[in-house]
Amino acid sequence: MASKMSLMVPKVTKSRYSSLCSDDELLDDDTDCYQSVSVKRGSWIDDFGSISSSQNSIYLPTTGCVSASPPREDFASTSIPVIKMGWLDKNPPQGSLIYQRRWVKLDAEYLRYFDTEKDIYSKRIIPTMSITTVVNVGDQKFEVVTHNRTFLFRAESDLDRNEWVAVLKNCVKSYQARTSLDMTFNPCVNYEMKGYLELRGLRSKLYTVVCADKVFLYKNTEDYRLGIGITSIDMNVGNVKEMDRRAFDLTTPYRIFSFVADTDQLKDQWVEAMRNSIKEALSNYEVAEQIWTEPSNQMCADCSAAKPEWAAINLAVVFCKRCAGEHRGLGPSISKVRSLKMDKKVWTEDLIQLFLTLGNERANQFWAANVPPSEALTLNSSSEERRRFITAKYREGKYRRYHPLFGNQRELNNALCINVQSSDVCETLALVFCGADVSCDTGDPDLPSPIALAQHHGQKLQVEFLSQNRNTELPRSEVKVAIDTVHYMAPPSITHNGFLFKTASMARPITEKKGKEEFSRRWCVLNDGNFSYYESDKNATPNGGLKMKEIVCLAVNPPETHGYDHTFELYSDAERLYLFGTDHPESMREWVKSIAKSFIPSGAEDLLLKEFERIGRLRYKDRLNREMSRLGWFCLVGSSLHIRLEESSADETIDLQKLQELSIQPENEVLVLVERGRTLYIEGERKLDFLGWAAAIQRAAGSSGDTLSQQQLTEADIPVIVERCIHFITQYGLTSEGIYRKSGVNSKIAALLEEFRRDARCVWLKEGEHQVDDVSNVLKRFFRDIEEGLFGQEAHSWLSTTGVSDESSRICQYQLLYSNLVRVNQATLRALVNHLYCVQRFADLNQMNLHNLAIVFGPTLFQADGKDYSAGRVIEDLIQHYVTIFDVNEQQLKKQLDEITYIIKLRDNLTPKAGTGSGDFICTVYLEEKKETAEQHVKIPAAMTAAELTFEILDRRKISVKEKDYWCCFEVNEKEETERPLHYQERVLPIFHSLGTDSHLLVKKHFSMEAMLVYLASKVEVSKHGMMKFREERSLLGLGLTTGSFNDRYFILTSTSLRLYKEIRNLQKLQSPELQCSNRPEREWPIKCLKVYHGIKKKLRPPTCWGLTVIYESEKQEKQERQQWYLCCDTQNEMREWFATFMSIQNGGRVWPAEWLKSRATSRSVPLDARFGNVSLIPLRGSENEMRNSVAAFTADPLALFRNV
């Protein structure tokens, strides 16, 4: 453990608080506003020693061993379990591009992040209740939105991201709809003490809040109000020590916080508050811990404050300290208030069990069944508001769910006597608080009271509940009976009868076909809300039956699912499934209508008009009401889910094929439907019918067939598969040479297509995981296979339109045909042509011009063989006249193209050297000068030479080359102010890889080449000697400082080495070759280890402007050596001659290709892809005929092309 403690603390950054609306301006201060400050203390061990002696139970963090982990730490980890933790990248703070790696931890109350996983104190603590939404934003990123700030995180994978989003959403939803605009978003409202405190070593004070068993540190009051803090300190491991004057230390095993209060008096108050907090932390949590294992008990039943520590033992609700005050005001005859922590003796095992069985959720289903949002409490409600609400809720029973027997004392008492013999305490609660008499006469002298009855039947919880309510004063409002239940009036009484075939009821879904022999013929009677079946129509006693109000779902099976042609299923709330069948469609229809009518309330009767396959009731929550689930009536028709939600007066419809997300949370059995703009959580109140609904909804949300309209669609009516593929190609494929023409890996294409067909919504294409060529082929195959094709029945009309020679009438004809397409085909065609338009706009990068695209997509979209070009012509026309035919807003189109350009650039910047999957690299090369408009993105295969690259660039820019134009590719180093023309045979890729960030490749004319060639041509032997000014780069003590100056030296350059002579005693001698050996050079370098650049950086003050920078890199593996030195010549000619000699020697005399322009043709003749093992489905530069034939081959036999490989 560190003896020097450091804490990330804020610097003064007042100026940054000007705007609270800015998203992340304030919070990404981890790096800019925080500095690590060493708290000057002696050894931490010393301090700890003193704590240990004064308080012998302090927790010493164990390393590794968990078995002996002490109770308090144990409590901390069990009471607020971590829901999810892991590494995430947090978005960069302003002014930085670098994501920050953070260890992120989520529990039910807080989202925190830390520098490392070992840190105890966070850098940021965000209460989950202050989070309003959590959104996916693509590329493994997600946003956590609080009321005025947005935190952006990036996970390592989509999977991980989705998990984070799911768990966060789950956390957030329990906090919905309780916040009003003026409240604080901070959960610690019941603070012991708060205010600014100086933390030693910091320049600014921290807003410090002592709240229950924790101390929170905030940057300032505003952050406190928003709930977004720096860290929280668990006081169960804390100790407070008073220090000199106004100082005091809060010591924990991990760190010492040295505070200084403003005054002596405040110091005393702080010390007391913190000591109380420790006391609270150490007080007995045993009961609370148990009660809180029921999740709904972790929030106040009245105002939803976290970790409520009080309870009304007769009402079976748990609430917070502030609400407890109001409960006490009701008097014990209404609310028997007890503390979970202090009144340990009242908490018998049975009472605790009762609170777990009922709990806030189920108790509130009774007590708070009808709370108008305007009256609901929030965390910030005033005492007056609390008093009013709590009085209305428990004294008046204003919001309770009325029992159907309400008002009928005799029936209520009777029901109570029956019910207490069962385990259903929820029903008992409802009965008692709707008037059933706890001490009523049972009519049985041996068991005279309900308590005795319950006892006799071993129902301990019933006994406990009844005992607690022996003297309870009942809610007294009787005026508002059924005030909020008018939505669901009892359905009219329906009568129907006839023969049906019935199987035995079952408790699990039917998965197998039931043969006729499994059915028995029964006489069925529907009358007065009861459905009864008899052995025959002669029998008076039914074999069995169902109450209509027990039916929760009716499902109509597709014909011939079972032995009888027409079957339907009834689900009861007792988790039983009944299957009925008949061979007569008419009889079936009659029964289904009659049964549905008799259990669907009149408020939802519009649903009955639909040809539903499933109808019933489900509990749901939505964004506005996440706290409490409500009842809704649902009916499924095709891919539409019609809903009549409680409290709404009209049906709503969800188009399941257009859902953005559909998932089942298996743990709590919730079906999550995300539509644009809203989310619906359908709860599995009962397992059996929920499973049926979940399966039916999932089926309906999937693609239902092979036509375009039957696919899962986006909001814009485009099949999800099409949109996802287009999006992926736009992101990652537009620079891919031959996109849509190259084949992918057949097995991968098939697998991906299958995945899309199964559930397109769940397929997230990801760079690295999916290859652009696979995705592009999935899109093509999808269109090729789609039933009826993209152009539908009128495909031939589209084809024949190509025969119209007049362009404008042809366009008109296309427009007409387009307007006649069905909506989905229209939207899809438009999206696709828009995409292809964009692809060809970037033809200089991907080689797919209009014509090439048409060749590929014509046969694909028309599902033809590709021999006839009219299909291609249609596509060519559509792309070419895209703006006119589709009436495109040109400004929007321009914006879209700009965005794509931006994406391409961004990707270049982010991953400048990322592979494209085939060993090629997309590189940025400039033409003539480094500026944006001169940028070219070139795919550089491993074997590409400098000359090939040069031609590639010149071709793209359509620059015609004359014989004496020496176009060359230069390696330019801006920092060193040097450049080097690459030799025409030099491989570009290794050079590109060796370039630092200061270097780039530039294609321009080499103006000295002519002179160099003339000089070399005049020489018989390529060697050179003479004086040059020499300066060495010497590193001073490795500090990067250089020293030295330019001095005259004599150089001899031969075919093997460059030698340097300091003393020139006899110049004559040296100039005669035979004497060279006898004169030892001062330095000597092998020529192949030298790299010579034009130019010397000005900072070195070269004596002339004709300088060369030379880099020497030793070849020896064991002793790698790199030197850089400079040579300066007196004239330009001198310099050119030296350079030409270097080049000539290093390249065996080949400085420039003999027939330059001819070499150009050679380099073009070999298709790039064939050379580098990248199998191209269609020859990239082949003739049109070649292309067409390969398209035809593809259509006839997709595997044919692989056979030649």
Ligand SMILES: [Zn+2]
């Ligand atoms: Zn409360």
